[in-house]
Amino acid sequence: MLHAAHILCLGSSMSAAGTQAAQLARRTGATLHVMPLPSGRAAGPTGSDPGSGAEAAVPAHVVETQPRSVTAVLQYVGDADIDLVVADTPLDRGPVPPLATDLTRALTRRLDRPVFIVERQDDPDAIQRLLVPTDLSVPALRAFRHAVALARLYDAAIDVLHVIESVPYVALTPTDRLSLGATTLSERRGRRRLRAFLQEGEAAGIQVQPHIMRGAAADQISRFANQGDVDLMVLSAHGSDAEEGPLGPVCTRVLGRVTRPLFLVRASGPSLLGPPDDAA
Incomplete structure (x- = not known):
């Protein structure tokens, strides 16, 4: 069984990442942290009603300030003791590999904990x-x-x-x-x-x-x-x-x-x- 106390969603609570992160938070009993990203960076609505989004579905701590750098995101992950980071693929570029964008490249290379990179899908149970x-x-x-x-x-x-x-x-x-x-x-x-x-x-x-x-x-x-x-794809990183x-x-x-959507697991950490x- 998966155990998580804190899950960080990078993007809108109504994005694919927000939907998937909320589903995981509900099923694991975790607190959901939502960090909105600047416009055009892997965030966007999926047509859900704001009142029924991730923030209404689970206990959530919403970060109001926009991160100015990937370093700020990584710092928050450590300070808030985040167990899992969930991020979107870019909305305007079609399916892309995780190393094709600055954010997901930094997350996969520099974080010492699991990363879940999702696609634009409305149903987490897909x-x-x-x-x-x-x-x-x-x-x-x-x-x-x-x-x-x-x-x-x-x-x-x-x-x-x-x-x-x-x-x-x-x-x-x-x-x-x-x-x-x-x-x-x-x-x-x-x-x-x-x-x-x-x-x-x-x-x-x-x-x-x-x-x-x-x-x-x-x-x-x-x-x-x-x-x-x-x-x-569940992939092990052990370099x-x-x-x-x-x-x-x-x-x-x-x-x-x-x-494909990716769940990256670290060899240690x-x-x-x-x-x-x-x-x-």
């Missing part, structure tokens, strides 16, 4: 299928646990994608010959590891569909996300760049290409998972 790319690492497991919690929250199914990097052969050893069969040795190993990785989702009663692909990880993840029936934030090379390339999940 999220029915989640995509979780995984390299089967410990940080990726943390992202998968968040995806399981989100799937329970939205009554959604999960597609888990593991990409096996293609490696050129320099010699045909007996092991190499095994790898040239219809099902390669690396793929069989990957499927065994993936089955073990998915046990938590199965225990939670979530519909989980595993996928194994070959090639460059960023290419395959981007292709699957943009072409498939994906409503939300080591101290200046730009812990994204990692594969995550950076994916965030520059994929135009604050988590939205409750004590039972953390203890696991």
Whole structure:
């Protein structure tokens, strides 16, 4: 189950981000913070009645002053002990990847807590299928646990994608010959590891569909996300760049290409998972 005490919406309470943030605040019992952005920066009405918007639906602390910089937003996140930041994609540019705008690029690279970047949709419950790319690492497991919690929250199914990097052969050893069969040795190993990785989702009663692909990880993840029936991608960021934030090379390339809604989970720092999940 997701646990959040404070959720920050960057944009109007009647925007897609405001609707989604209000829904999450209601379901987690969190206080909703609304920080209106300057005109033209990922904010706008969705046709909802002002009296029935996010501010009326949940307890909310509204920040009246406009942030003059991304630094001000980041400072507020720390000062208010925000657990989750929800932001819109720009209204006037169509679907764009998270690294295409100054605000979402700064949020994904510099924040040390989860970020939810949404699209312009009126119904938060439209999220029915989640995509979780995984390299089967410990940080990726943390992202998968968040995806399981989100799937329970939205009554959604999960597609888990593991990409096996293609490696050129320099010699045909007996092991190499095994790898040239219809099902390669690396793929069989990957499927065994993936089955073990998915046990938590199965225990939670979530519909989980595993996928194994070959090639460059960023290419395959981007292709699957943009072409498939994906409503939300849950991605793990676990790089080591101290200046730009812990994204990692594969995550950076994916965030520059994929135009789906994104839930970015950090390898370390604050988590939205409750004590039972953390203890696991």
